[in-house]
Amino acid sequence: MEDLRKQFPVLSKYTYLNTASSGLLSNDLIQWxxxxxxxxxxxxxxxxxxxxxxxxxxxxxxxxxxxxxxxxxxxxxxxxxxxxxxxxxxxxxxxxxxxxxxxxxxxxxxxxxxxxxxxxxxxxxxxxxxxxxxxxxxxxxxxxxxxxxxxxxxxxxxxxxxxxxxxxxxxxxxxxxxxxxxxxxxxxxxxxxxxxxxxxxxxxxxxxxxxxxxxxxxxxxxxxxxxxxxxxxxxxxxxxxxxxxxxxxxxxxxxxxxxxxxxxxxxxxRVGIEDISEKNKQLTDFAAAQFSEKGLLKDSVLKRKEHSTIFSIKGDEVVFQKLKKNNIICSQRGDGIRISFHFYNTKEEIQKVLDFV
CATH class of the missing domain: 3.40.640.10 (Type I PLP-dependent aspartate aminotransferase-like (Major domain))
Structure with missing residues (x-):
């Protein structure tokens, strides 16, 4: 789906992990x-x-x-x-x-x-x-x-x-x-x-x-x-x-x-909803494993068999500002930092979060 990322110019400027706040607009949509x-x-x-x-x-x-x-x-x-x-x-x-x-x-x-x-x-x-x-x-x-x-x-x-x-x-x-x-x-x-x-x-x-x-x-x-x-x-x-x-x-x-x-x-x-489903599942499984290994998830999430494309990880204002300073776009919600991704994201982008938390 690498070529598909070109449909979303935001991805060339930021590590955009904030679809739960605002989804991205495609080039095709803007042209239409x-x-x-x-x-x-x-x-x-x-x-x-x-x-x-x-x-x-x-x-x-x-x-x-x-x-x-x-x-x-x-x-x-x-x-x-x-x-x-x-x-x-x-x-x-x-x-x-x-x-x-x-x-x-x-x-x-x-x-x-x-x-x-x-x-x-x-x-x-x-x-x-x-x-x-x-x-x-x-x-x-x-x-x-x-x-x-x-x-x-x-x-x-x-x-x-x-x-x-x-x-x-x-x-x-x-x-x-x-x-x-x-x-x-x-x-x-x-x-x-x-x-x-x-x-x-x-x-x-x-x-x-x-x-x-x-x-x-x-x-x-x-x-x-x-x-x-x-x-x-x-x-x-x-x-x-x-x-x-x-x-x-x-x-x-x-x-x-x-x-x-x-x-x-x-x-x-055109992308294929089944392919989107599979890509998001792969990202979810990867994020769950990485965040869990680093102790960033609550038990209420760890004990569930399946999860969505949204994660709340442990982190305070200092961590959030560090992510923001490094162009990693996410949200503060509740008592954590909300990371969310869609089919246009990559495992490498999720991995970047781990470098700053």
Whole structure:
């Protein structure tokens, strides 16, 4: 994948290990954006008149990439907006199981509304903790991140499928922002009812775009109150006949921002999602071994069988500034330093971190 690195100019300037904060934009994407802006600049509404066809193409690309149905995919500015919009259509008073210290944009959505909230702990026994909490509290909804933004702990997907099989009435909601794009994933086979994503991280699509995938069966008990002329495709007579996902798309949709998702999907399809999965697994295994040998990982990570492309290593402000001074780009999160990598990174770049910690 060495030639592929040329698609991302940042990599020639920095040791960029910060995709968990902001994914990189490819040369192909930037070129497409310029051409798209140029068309709008030169043709105005003549070009804009094609936007409905483009939006449906984008929706289809997302559905294809994650094996969802077109009528299950809503285009939203980000995960937080999408989830808040959906939750407004939920019945209040339901019991919701969350993970303690999960990403605030998941937990706050429920904590700041009239839901009965309970929690499971995030540690090496994550799945067992969820199972025990379900047995104890009998929640109606389970909401969580597929990958934890602080530690990189990734939930076991077979566990989620099994959980849904044992508890078919449990509504399972997940944030895939720190996961989708890192490996092959099938929404239809996942056991997850609602899955959202902001596309500026691992989907490499820039800011202001994301999507929600909502299975047809999960749409039935949800009644979003959002509505707009675009929801009805600009047709007055369709006010009372609006498809579910269009409820999450009440206003004008920006082809430039949402089209960036489609362009990045096309890049990942050209590379091959299976090859991306394998490359990221190799990097993860290498990082886990190297960081573990140097005593940089917590037991909650060491005791897990599999991990994500995010690691929190032990290190203070002095260590972080040393990494930064040497052009190693990462993030301070929680009580550690967060290192994150994607298929455009190398083992040598991960090795560089070890020279300064």
């Amino acid at each position: 954006r310029r051409e798209e802006d140029k068309k709008l600049h030169e043709n105005g509404s003549v070009h804009r008149d094609t936007h409905k066809i483009q939006i449906e193409s984008i929706r289809s690309s997302i559905a294809r990439f994650f094996t969802a149905k077109n009528n299950e995919v809503a285009l939203v500015p980000n995960f937080s907006f999408g989830l808040n919009t959906l939750i407004e259509g939920f019945s209040r008073g339901q019991k919701v199981l969350l993970l303690k210290n999960d990403y605030p944009s998941i937990n706050w959505v429920f904590e700041h509304r009239d839901f009965d909230v309970c929690y499971a702990a995030i540690n090496e026994n994550l799945e067992e903790n969820i199972e025990a909490a379900i047995a104890r509290h009998k929640p109606d909804i389970l909401a969580f991140s597929l990958v934890q933004y602080l530690t990189g702990i990734k939930i076991n997907f077979d566990f989620i499928k099994q959980l849904k099989a044992y508890h078919p009435n449990l509504m399972i909601i997940a944030d895939g922002t720190q996961y989708l794009g890192t490996e092959s994933f099938s929404f239809s086979e996942s056991g997850i009812d609602i899955l959202g994503c902001s596309a500026y991280k691992w989907m490499l699509s820039g800011y202001g775009n994301g999507f929600m995938m909502i299975k047809e069966a999960a749409q039935q008990p949800i009644f979003p109150s959002t509505i707009g002329f675009n929801s009805a495709d600009g047709i007055y007579s369709k006010q009372n006949d609006i498809p579910f996902v269009k409820r999450l798309e009440p206003g004008h949709q920006d082809v430039l921002t949402y089209g960036s998702i489609e362009q990045s999907i096309q890049l990942m399809e």
